[in-house]
Amino acid sequence: MNTLSSITGPVVDVRAATKVYTTPGGDFPALREVDLHVSAGEFVAVVGRSGSGKTTLLNLLAGIDHPMSGEVWIGGTAVHTLGERHLAAWRGRVVGLVFQFFQLLPTLTVAENVMLPMDFCDTVPAKRRRTAAVELLERVGIGEQADKLPAALSGGQQQRAAIARALANDPPVVLADEPTGNLDSATAAAVLELFAELADAGKAVVMVTHERDLTGVAGRRVTLVDGRVDADVAVPA
Amino acid sequence: MRPRTVKLARDLWVARGRVTVMVVGIAVALSGVGALLIARSVISRESAAAYAATNPASATLDVEGGVDAALLSAVRARPRIVDATARQTIFTRVLVEGQWRRMLLFVIAPDDPLTIAGFRVESGAWPPPDDGLLIERAADTILHANTGDSLAVAGPTGATTSVRITGTVYDPALAPAAQERTGYGYLTPAALERLGFTPVADQLKITVGSGTVDRDQSTVDAVARDLSGWLTSNGQRVHQIQAPPFQHPHQRQTNAVTALFLAFAVAALILAGALVASTLGGMLAAQTRQIGVMKTVGATTGQLLRMYLSAAVGIAAVATVLAVGPGLMAGYGLVDLVGGLLNVDIADRSLPWWVPAGFIAAGLGIPVLVALVPILRAARITVRAALDDHGAGSRVGLRRSDRWLARLRGNRTVLMAVRNLMRRRSRLALTVVLLAAGGALFTGGLNAASAWRAWVDNGLDRRGYDAELELAQPAPADTLLAAVREVPGVTAVEPALSVAATPADAGGRIEVQRTYPDGGHGRFTLTGLPPGTGMLDLEILDGRWLRPGDHNGVVLNQAASTRLAGPAIGAEVGIAVDGQVSRWRVIGVVAEVGGPAIAYTTPDALAPITGADRVSAIRIRTTGDQQTVTDRVETAIAASGATVTSTMPTSELRNAIDGHIVIFVYVLVVLAALMATVGVLGLGSAMSITVIERTREYGIMQAIGATPRVVRRLVLTEGALTGAIGCFVAIALGIPLSALIGDLLGRLSFGLPLPLQVSVGGLATWLVLIIVGAVGATLTAAQRAAGLTIRETLSYQ
Ligand SMILES: Nc1ncnc2c1ncn2[C@@H]1O[C@H](COP(=O)(O)OP(=O)(O)OP(=O)(O)O)[C@@H](O)[C@H]1O
Ligand SMILES: [Mg+2]
Numbered sequence A: 001m002n003t004l005s006s007i008t009g010p011v012v013d014v015r016a017a018t019k020v021y022t023t024p025g026g027d028f029p030a031l032r033e034v035d036l037h038v039s040a041g042e043f044v045a046v047v048g049r050s051g052s053g054k055t056t057l058l059n060l061l062a063g064i065d066h067p068m069s070g071e072v073w074i075g076g077t078a079v080h081t082l083g084e085r086h087l088a089a090w091r092g093r094v095v096g097l098v099f100q101f102f103q104l105l106p107t108l109t110v111a112e113n114v115m116l117p118m119d120f121c122d123t124v125p126a127k128r129r130r131t132a133a134v135e136l137l138e139r140v141g142i143g144e145q146a147d148k149l150p151a152a153l154s155g156g157q158q159q160r161a162a163i164a165r166a167l168a169n170d171p172p173v174v175l176a177d178e179p180t181g182n183l184d185s186a187t188a189a190a191v192l193e194l195f196a197e198l199a200d201a202g203k204a205v206v207m208v209t210h211e212r213d214l215t216g217v218a219g220r221r222v223t224l225v226d227g228r229v230d231a232d233v234a235v236p237a
Numbered sequence B: 001m002r003p004r005t006v007k008l009a010r011d012l013w014v015a016r017g018r019v020t021v022m023v024v025g026i027a028v029a030l031s032g033v034g035a036l037l038i039a040r041s042v043i044s045r046e047s048a049a050a051y052a053a054t055n056p057a058s059a060t061l062d063v064e065g066g067v068d069a070a071l072l073s074a075v076r077a078r079p080r081i082v083d084a085t086a087r088q089t090i091f092t093r094v095l096v097e098g099q100w101r102r103m104l105l106f107v108i109a110p111d112d113p114l115t116i117a118g119f120r121v122e123s124g125a126w127p128p129p130d131d132g133l134l135i136e137r138a139a140d141t142i143l144h145a146n147t148g149d150s151l152a153v154a155g156p157t158g159a160t161t162s163v164r165i166t167g168t169v170y171d172p173a174l175a176p177a178a179q180e181r182t183g184y185g186y187l188t189p190a191a192l193e194r195l196g197f198t199p200v201a202d203q204l205k206i207t208v209g210s211g212t213v214d215r216d217q218s219t220v221d222a223v224a225r226d227l228s229g230w231l232t233s234n235g236q237r238v239h240q241i242q243a244p245p246f247q248h249p250h251q252r253q254t255n256a257v258t259a260l261f262l263a264f265a266v267a268a269l270i271l272a273g274a275l276v277a278s279t280l281g282g283m284l285a286a287q288t289r290q291i292g293v294m295k296t297v298g299a300t301t302g303q304l305l306r307m308y309l310s311a312a313v314g315i316a317a318v319a320t321v322l323a324v325g326p327g328l329m330a331g332y333g334l335v336d337l338v339g340g341l342l343n344v345d346i347a348d349r350s351l352p353w354w355v356p357a358g359f360i361a362a363g364l365g366i367p368v369l370v371a372l373v374p375i376l377r378a379a380r381i382t383v384r385a386a387l388d389d390h391g392a393g394s395r396v397g398l399r400r401s402d403r404w405l406a407r408l409r410g411n412r413t414v415l416m417a418v419r420n421l422m423r424r425r426s427r428l429a430l431t432v433v434l435l436a437a438g439g440a441l442f443t444g445g446l447n448a449a450s451a452w453r454a455w456v457d458n459g460l461d462r463r464g465y466d467a468e469l470e471l472a473q474p475a476p477a478d479t480l481l482a483a484v485r486e487v488p489g490v491t492a493v494e495p496a497l498s499v500a501a502t503p504a505d506a507g508g509r510i511e512v513q514r515t516y517p518d519g520g521h522g523r524f525t526l527t528g529l530p531p532g533t534g535m536l537d538l539e540i541l542d543g544r545w546l547r548p549g550d551h552n553g554v555v556l557n558q559a560a561s562t563r564l565a566g567p568a569i570g571a572e573v574g575i576a577v578d579g580q581v582s583r584w585r586v587i588g589v590v591a592e593v594g595g596p597a598i599a600y601t602t603p604d605a606l607a608p609i610t611g612a613d614r615v616s617a618i619r620i621r622t623t624g625d626q627q628t629v630t631d632r633v634e635t636a637i638a639a640s641g642a643t644v645t646s647t648m649p650t651s652e653l654r655n656a657i658d659g660h661i662v663i664f665v666y667v668l669v670v671l672a673a674l675m676a677t678v679g680v681l682g683l684g685s686a687m688s689i690t691v692i693e694r695t696r697e698y699g700i701m702q703a704i705g706a707t708p709r710v711v712r713r714l715v716l717t718e719g720a721l722t723g724a725i726g727c728f729v730a731i732a733l734g735i736p737l738s739a740l741i742g743d744l745l746g747r748l749s750f751g752l753p754l755p756l757q758v759s760v761g762g763l764a765t766w767l768v769l770i771i772v773g774a775v776g777a778t779l780t781a782a783q784r785a786a787g788l789t790i791r792e793t794l795s796y797q
Helices: A054-061 A084-094 A110-121 A126-139 A155-166 A185-200 B003-014 B016-053 B069-077 B137-143 B189-194 B217-233 B251-286 B288-296 B301-342 B354-380 B383-388 B400-407 B412-423 B425-461 B477-485 B558-563 B603-610 B626-639 B650-693 B695-703 B708-750 B760-787 B790-794
Strands: A012-023 A026-038 A043-048 A069-074 A095-098 A173-177 A204-208 A220-225 A228-234 B059-063 B081-096 B099-107 B120-123 B132-136 B150-154 B160-170 B182-187 B203-210 B238-242 B467-476 B490-500 B502-504 B524-528 B539-543 B553-557 B572-577 B580-591 B597-601 B614-622 B644-649
Touching (some): A026 A204, A084 A095, A084 B301, A095 A155, A110 A126, B003 B301, B016 B301, B016 B354, B016 B650, B069 B081, B099 B150, B132 B137, B137 B160, B137 B182, B160 B182, B217 B238, B288 B301, B425 B650, B425 B708, B467 B626, B477 B490, B477 B614, B553 B558, B558 B597, B580 B603, B626 B644, B650 B760
Parallel strands (some): A043 A204, A173 A204, B099 B182, B132 B160, B524 B597
Antiparallel strands (some): A012 A069, A220 A228, B059 B203, B059 B238, B081 B099, B081 B150, B081 B203, B120 B160, B150 B160, B467 B614, B467 B644, B490 B524, B502 B572, B572 B580
8 A cells, every 4th residue: 555544633624714805806715714524434525615715725635725814734744844846746746636527548548558657656567467457447347448538428437437536556545526516416427426435445535516416425515605604513423 | 628629710711711822921031031141151161161271372462573482482481471472464365256355364383372362273284384274263264165175375576476275274363254354264374474474473472371361351450461571671562462352342232132132032031921810700700700719618819829820830941841842943053153153163052050040930920920910910819899799890980080081982883993902901001111112122123123224324324435445554645545546437535544543541551452463353543534525425423523723633433432441522632653652632422333443533643643734535436336446446546556465345334234133133033023912912812711710790791682693793802902002002112112222232232322213114013013903903802702602602701
């Protein structure tokens, strides 16, 4: 397993993070002093109304955005202090990202999409990449689709491929922004189940979602209201 | 293969149309660069080598009465003189199919070892028999004769003698006969005597140095002056010293013109680079989200930079390989063309190492450097910005500067096209720059070409005479003019009195002349013209023209002004005639097309030097058949006791000038066409990117009821608008550029900047080319946009 998982304490540690967008109409606080702690093996669902700051929070975790104040620690790294140059390589190894619109590269096959992070981060020896990618695809249940182009896959299959890609470098943290938003409910349930399995396997999973029924999937539910953490409760198993 | 390499390869394959355009753009421009690199390097080297191989004299001293064997060996024994020989040059005429042509006779003793100013016998044998001569091989077109034919060569009295051509020689030290409109003949003193001339080997030719020949001009001048002083102290009279530069008479022009053309070709290559930048930029813009995704999975800016840069390098490399063949073909074609024009054998066709090196460096370096701009921008985008990218110009309307767009009123299609153009300003800017630069160079090239022609036309129009007849010796003006005036068909006659002169420096020392052995290049004369001349109306550049009573005033043409180091109006200059320095005040500077460096003055002012009322040339205006009239004039002149050595119809002068520049005008036009090609390719590629980017939008438009026709018209309008903007900028830029090129070309060919000439035909051609090109280039894209089904467009990623 990843060396980071040996670190004690929360893998995700957000302390009083504030994010303000400057717009022509004035400053707009999208996040206000948000605290969030997620340990390895935990599955946290972030919910809230549209515009409440969910994506903004996820962007801070992934180092895509920087907080105006507060701190973001991931696996012992102070992400808020990293520059763009170090962020890319760090992100590739530590964070797996899954988007609502899958975002597979259209001219690469599914397997090649999964191999891409291994290539950029040079984590898996070139010869073993293909085998590793197919293993991951089998793990998410689409091993037989490995050599198709993304356009030939259904939405659910594409999202599974995207999850496999997020796992390519075996990151300790998996972040997902409405990964089921574009899927029918049966497919969505299967994808949620997949994330739950990842958490069971020891990853810290943070997922923004509009799904109502998270019973038996997520362990905690964090509710954002106007950029503040309104509730952080355990979900009944 | 690595996934990122696979991605790159597939993306390029998907965009193969645009990739092809980029490759073709670079290859076309690079072929031009390669061709000119080849032409320039080989021709400079070979013409220099051919010139040097003749071992031209370092200096030629005109010694009155000739140089005998004893004197010659005394000269050879002098310090710093490597070798010496004595020759004679006769300027005469030859009757070619009823027309007089200039003929230069090089008289060489049979026992001359030909070690100085040598030549290669190509056919026949040296020395020729007493009734024969050899001609320079390139003179056949002027003489309309070849080995075995006979020439009617004029003697000192004007009567012709038939001389057989017994062979040809190759003499690359001379400006080509065809360009000079002069026949070159090589014969022995005995053969010269047969023509009626007196053989006097009065040209002492020396090579300077100690052991080896030293070509340093100041050394040569010093040794020649020193020798002249020694000869004078030994009782000889030295009339003049000639020490032309150690290079082919046309070398400097050839070098400069090929350098200019090379600059043109490099500019075309930079344009092709801009084409690559704009096309790649468009392709990268369409990939913004993918770049964001790659960054989220760990791609660093450096990795993305290397990845896309390798695409640019690959494209440039393919183009470079493709340009090798055409570049070689065009280059060696040009080498042969210019070699033929200069009458220089290309003995060695090899390329110096820096030609292939420069070719590869230009082919890979320039496009890649230019492409670096969009690649850097794309690779450095933040994940945030990349993921937020919602396609072409989604941020339009957010900029303050966009507000005017909303207020535009008018034709809906044009309006939409304008707004669309504004969405990708940097691409619009790049496309416009591409079109504008292409257009500016195109119109600039054509303008310069047309200015060149106009300048020659104008210069010749300013000569109000139809022919000039030069006399062997100055003759009494009154009797001669009266005789010529009587000739039927002559409507006007004017005298001219020219003496060979040398600029003298401030210390009164006689300048060593820079005249070449052909007697034309580098010549300087002091010429007396009636101040109220109706035969010559030169453009005054400074000061004024001659007035009666200008006793010690001279008006210099630009070449003379340069030779006298550009004296100010009112300045005093020293001019030496036959070793005697006289002082003159500069009263004006005039522009003159063709001909030698001339200091014009009044005949009266020349009287102390030449004697009163003398004339050395007659200028006539004629009606009816010019040939017949000139023949009659010659007869009249002969009857009054003088001899004509040359007749120069003004039309022949035009041929001579055209012969020097025509090829360069053509090359300029070809290069201009190259620019236009790259410009139009750029427009086409920009439009196709635009359409691909907006595929989804066109789908939405069709979904809400726009017909394919409307979509097509919208795209076409956008293309035409881009073309129009490019055109206007091109015209605005083209004018100063034309002035610049004209300045350079003019200085090279006539020693004066060319006047700015706007070629209306060139502008019109460019306009039509761009409109047709824009519509043509956009049509494919428009067709594609209109032909997309709604389902296709909406599912487009
Ligand atoms: N780049 C930006 N500039 C200005 N304001 C922004 C920007 N991005 C987000 N916002 C604002 O910040 C607030 C939070 O946005 P965020 O995208 O985090 O919401 P969200 O909870 O993810 O909503 P949704 O469920 O609709 O995705 C919103 O009010 C949004 O308008
Ligand atoms: Mg969101």
